[in-house]
Amino acid sequence: MSAPQSIQEITHYENFPVASWLCPPHLRQPIAAIYWFARTADDLADEGDASPQQRLDDLAAFRADLLIAAKGEAATSSISSRWPQLFQPLRAAITKFSLPINHLDDLLSAFEQDIRKTRDGQGYANDAELHDYCARSANPVGRLLLHLYGITDATALGYSDNICTALQLINFWQDISQDIPRGRFYLTDAACAQFNVTRADLNNLKQTKNTTNLIAAQAVNTLAMMKKGSKLVHLIPGRAGWELRFVVQGGLRILDKIKALDYAMLEKRPKLTKLDYLVIGWRALWM
DSSP states (O other), X not given: OOOOSSGGGOOSOOSSOSSOTTSOHHHHHHHHHHHHHHHHHHHHHHSSSOOHHHHHHHHHHHHHHHHHHTTOGGGGGGSOTTSXXXXXXXXXXXXXXXXXXXXXXXXXXXXXXHHHHHHHTOOOSSHHHHHHHHHHHTHHHHHHXXXXXXXXXXXXXXXXXXXXXXXXXXXXXXXXXXXXXXXXOOSOHHHHHHTTOOHHHHHTTOOOHHHHHHHHHHHHHHHHHHHXXXXXXXXXXXXXXXXXXXXXXXXXXXXXXXXXXXXXXXTOOOOOOHHHHHHHHHHHHXX
């Protein structure tokens, strides 16, 4: 797939806003470039019927183009013909805003890990392992956005990591019924043992009292993480702060819906509706 020419061409469904009208106009294009870098890499890792090895090979080629783009304008002619509409805008954003390449590379590392774990039927031993994955699959996006806004304060970065990890975890809890049949397990071994849930229970999508308590505990912990990170909205002025309010409230609304469904995520999947977006907007006004 190729990247769009402008932010208006973004059509993927997202729970949370991506470079909306609240974003300052001069940052919409670099944010779109970052979004399409992450979105395309995710599709290479996850979409279609390619073999795990082909997916890893595609991501290796994708990383090679990233390293070329990182060299700046002089490397334009060396970018692969597979993704020119993506890497040319990204190269421009890297050059103009000095984007930290390590954050973009971390995203690719996380996607590669997903492929290998799915291929090998592996999950995560404990929260430390799962959060390390989130530190590469989600946190870099927040840090890249803060970089664009010129925010480098350690406290702000920490709050950003809380929000991004929480959003990633919310996505996991929301998608349990879809991920498990695909061989993806984000409920950790330690948490499953704590609530006496077996891999067979999960594979059978068997919603029991134990699995309900397990998922509820994960949701409660994620809620606490999101609330801690939400302090960031008061440290970012102007449009960016309002954008972030909607992002945080979007995540909190999904947690509301998970709770309203009695945490039966092995059987159901919540999704935001038009009414939910009104609730998100109202709550964002009062943060």
